[in-house]
Amino acid sequence: MKKYVSELLMIPGPTPVPNQIALAAAKDMMSHRGGVFKKLMLDLTAKLQTLLQTKNEVVVLSASGTGGMEAAVSSCFCRGDKVLIAAVGNFGKRWIKLAKVYGLEAEVLEYAYGQAVDPSAVKALLAKDTEKEIKGVFFQMNETSTAVLNDVEEIAKVVKAHGALIVVDAISGFLASDLKIDEWGLDVVIAGSQKAFMLPPGLAVVAVSEKAKKAIETSDLPHFYLSLKAALKQAAEGQTPYTPAVSLIYQLVESVNLLAEEGLDSIFDRHERLMKAVRSALRSLGLKLLNENDGTASRAVTAVYPPGNLNADEIRKKMKDDWGIALANGQDELKGKIFRIGHLGFIDPKDVLAVIACLEIVLSQLGMPGIQWGKGVQAAQNVLAKGD
Amino acid sequence: MKKYVSELLMIPGPTPVPNQIALAAAKDMMSHRGGVFKKLMLDLTAKLQTLLQTKNEVVVLSASGTGGMEAAVSSCFCRGDKVLIAAVGNFGKRWIKLAKVYGLEAEVLEYAYGQAVDPSAVKALLAKDTEKEIKGVFFQMNETSTAVLNDVEEIAKVVKAHGALIVVDAISGFLASDLKIDEWGLDVVIAGSQKAFMLPPGLAVVAVSEKAKKAIETSDLPHFYLSLKAALKQAAEGQTPYTPAVSLIYQLVESVNLLAEEGLDSIFDRHERLMKAVRSALRSLGLKLLNENDGTASRAVTAVYPPGNLNADEIRKKMKDDWGIALANGQDELKGKIFRIGHLGFIDPKDVLAVIACLEIVLSQLGMPGIQWGKGVQAAQNVLAKGD
Structure with missing residues (x-):
């Protein structure tokens, strides 16, 4: 037995990957610089916007979720920026590591395993920042390592009152419960293919607000492959700055169609x-x-x-x-x-x-x-x- | 929900079809008249013999199980032959219909739903046939419609003593429990791809004894696509008389490898x-x-x-x-x-x-x-x- x-x-x-999505990876390769792929990408991003409940621009990075997180850090901030990280587990710590790598000055709210972020603690900490030195607040929608769902809406409310960029790792949380990007005013939201999308790993979906785009324009941190600036510029044309993972894109198309239907x-x-x-x-x-x-x-x-x-x-x-x-x-x-x-x-x-x-x-x-x-x-x- | x-x-x-087998259908098509396919078929039939516990010749028909049943009837008997059919359900009745279509004179042992064939009743009936007019005995290993497993070994014993061909529909029964073709002396045994092989429907596997081959030589019933004679002749060369269902054959190769390993x-x-x-x-x-x-x-x-x-x-x-x-x-x-x-x-x-x-x-x-x-x-x- x-x-x-x-x-x-x-x-x-x-x-697990549904057969219908698994088989989509076997479709014939196509040129990612041709008109067919362009149309496919434009359709895909429009459907992603609907699922993400946003009119913000959405880009698809050929990288796993961590790549999307790094893109947010390296594309939206400047050397020495102060940021606030509310960490409730292992993926919260990943924000801390990324901030360190890029030389951001991180203030950290850390919680015991199993606890969620306390929005009032975030509020209290931001209230002290009268000079508005804190440029961004990072947290997880869902902390996978401790099985905790943060109250994104409430956290976003207090950050919005302050004015810092709201950066949400929604990799494992997206689609598992409600996430209203526009209504809650989230600036950068990252989703990953191997979660509720039911795809193999390899794609990160990043939604970027107008406010975040302004920050992207002035960022002086080093970034190239994971550049949101480059991705946004190309996305308007249904293109990607570098060669995309074509078979995973085929699968994502299949997935968003299934999800939209549901x-x-x-x-x-x-x-x-x-x-x-x-x-x-x-x-x-x-x-x-x-x-x-x-x-x-x-x-x-x-x-x-x-x-x-x-x-x-x-x-x-x-x-x-x-x-x-x-x-x-x-x-x-x-x-x-x-x-x-x-x-x-x-x-x-x-x-x-x-x-x-x-x-x-x-x-x-x-x-x-x-x-x-x-x-x-x-x-x-x-x-x-x-x-x- | x-x-x-x-x-x-x-x-x-x-x-359900395991992914590994499902994906085998996507392999590149090949010429079924080339050397690669020949080797593949010879390997496949050798492995099928092992699973079927037989040294008898094994052919693969591109037809569902019923095609295999028809091949047994139309290839092994002659016009007006007397046969005995032991029927315990809907697929038992299929033997009766096939015998009628081909003009065989069928004596029928029929059982209430849920009952199995009584070997002693078969024995008693065959004992009356002192002239050996009954040329074949047909039954199911497993009657799918009533969820009954017949005692193939015991039935075969009494038929062997008489001398008629033993024809077993093992379509849904094969691999679900033991079936010793050689030890029990079964002459024609039919298996189907969509059962324990875990394949989509479309292939019938038929094992043919030396005794059955002699009957096949003298058969005067009309048969062409489902001809066991033609299939046996070609199988020796790793070929099929007509175009085989190539993708299903790829899948059967995958299946027998998995099953042999188990x-x-x-x-x-x-x-x-x-x-x-x-x-x-x-x-x-x-x-x-x-x-x-x-x-x-x-x-x-x-x-x-x-x-x-x-x-x-x-x-x-x-x-x-x-x-x-x-x-x-x-x-x-x-x-x-x-x-x-x-x-x-x-x-x-x-x-x-x-x-x-x-x-x-x-x-x-x-x-x-x-x-x-x-x-x-x-x-x-x-x-x-x-x-x-």
């Missing part, structure tokens, strides 16, 4: 339900979540402690070996101490039900006492069975 | 476990199986009555609409009266666990009283959790 199980990627990206409400709804089902199931089995606050629960991933003296890595190994289910490890100091269940993108209720059923078996086989098979499944069923 | 569920084919063929014991084992898990789960929910006899339970599919006054078609519709799970209808007089859950080919324990969880929800939402969510899942977990 063990030799023959299909693989199910329950990690927070890459998610509609944002349905996309948000299914992510919310899977999140609730997973949390309810894990709790019913007596497991402790890293982030117990339902109000800031990630729609994309759930982080959980192993029960009792069980080993998180052993749980993950046995889920993989026995059932073909890939779960994610913790990151940083949480490595080996938690495991994470991804439930975004091309993951559906059937997958969640199966994962909980398999997890019940694995936990009891590894020695968790008193676990009743089917109980966690029942909790998930109770969430998922609700009609539209 | 309803708008966005992935499709899970839990029907007795076609089964090994027959593991293949049989996983099918048996899924069958046991499904039966145990359905029974724990109080459902009545069409074939209650575990000894003749199909390893490929399980047929079950809807509980109480629930409608089988409504159950299937709701499973499809709400959860994206395709279940099979009954056939013939069982249409609308039962539903069938396929569990062969590229179906794995996770799929079975999810299907049972979803079925629990659907049954109670359609009004089945007293159903406890998670109970059927638990029964399936109890079967599937057993180590190797």
Whole structure:
């Protein structure tokens, strides 16, 4: 039996890729400098704007999400600029590293694992900056490493009152829950292909406000391949400054068509339900979540402690070996101490039900006492069975 | 939610196709008259012989399983030949129809739905044929329509004692459980691509004994495209008499490599476990199986009555609409009266666990009283959790 199980990627990206999207990569290559590609790119960016709920310009970078983050840092700021970074996990730390690499002077609000950014703390800190020296505020929409969803709208409100650029890493958060770029006034927003887009990794989508474009004009930081200035200039012509990842672009076209057909409400709804089902199931089995606050629960991933003296890595190994289910490890100091269940993108209720059923078996086989098979499944069923 | 569920084919063929096999269809076309294709076909048939546990010649017909059945009838017999057909369901009736089309004189042993062929009845009937007028005995290894597994070995034993050709439709049964062509002395065995091979439909694999080849030499029935004589003649050269379905052949090569790597014991084992898990789960929910006899339970599919006054078609519709799970209808007089859950080919324990969880929800939402969510899942977990 063990030799023959299909693989199910329950990690927070890459998610499984639907066949329809996978096969789009096999389309004939075309010249990325020809008219057909130009039309394709212009159509694509228009559809991306709709999904991103923005009239801001959108560019597609042939780089993974981190490339998009670096583009935001290196394209929008100047040497020595002060910025504020609100970090709640490993990807928050990535903003700190990027700021350091580019010589920005970063003030950092750091939170314990599992906590969300407190908008009032951001407000208090910005209130002290009467000289408006802080040029940008960086944070994550969804912190993948700790399964925390930040309140982007509230954070944006206090930053807007101050005037700094609002830079949001929405790589794992985009499409998993609502993100109103224009209504909330977000300046730079980064999404990644391997998350709710259901694509392989390799593309970053960046939405840039008029205000950010002005900052881009005056940036003196070194940037070339990841230059938002160059990307924006070319995007107006349906072009990219450097050779784009053509097959991934084909797949992104397929994805945005599927997503547009489904509609944002349905996309948000299914992510919310899977999140609730997973949390309810894990709790019913007596497991402790890293982030117990339902109000800031990630729609994309759930982080959980192993029960009792069980080993998180052993749980993950046995889920993989026995059932073909890939779960994610913790990151940083949480490595080996938690495991994470991804439930975004091309993951559906059937997958969640199966994962909980398999997890019940694995936990009891590894020695968790008193676990009743089917109980966690029942909790998930109770969430998922609700009609539209 | 309803708008966005992935499709899970839990029907007795076609089964889901693994990506690795699906993508093999995209390989560049080649000339089926060239040396590369010849080598590919010779390799393929050698590997098929191993899986079929036979030294008999094996041909691949570019036709679905029924084409293989017709090839057996039209290629191995003569006008007016007497044959015996042991029919336990819809595909048994197909043998009867084929015999009629080709003017064979068929004696028929017919069984109630859910029953298996009784080898002693075959024996008794053949015993009366002292003149050896009966030239062939036809039956199914696995009757897909009623979820019944016949005892091929025992039936073959009594036919062997008589001397008639043993013709086995193993389309849905092959690989789901043991089939020893040489040891049991089977003369013509037909397998189909869309079952445990995990391919799309379109290919029939036919194994032909030396004894059957002699019958083929003297056949006077009309046959052309489905001629086993022509196929055997060409197969020796790694060729097919007519243009083969090249992309499906590529996929079959991929499949036999995967299956050979896994090994027959593991293949049989996983099918048996899924069958046991499904039966145990359905029974724990109080459902009545069409074939209650575990000894003749199909390893490929399980047929079950809807509980109480629930409608089988409504159950299937709701499973499809709400959860994206395709279940099979009954056939013939069982249409609308039962539903069938396929569990062969590229179906794995996770799929079975999810299907049972979803079925629990659907049954109670359609009004089945007293159903406890998670109970059927638990029964399936109890079967599937057993180590190797």
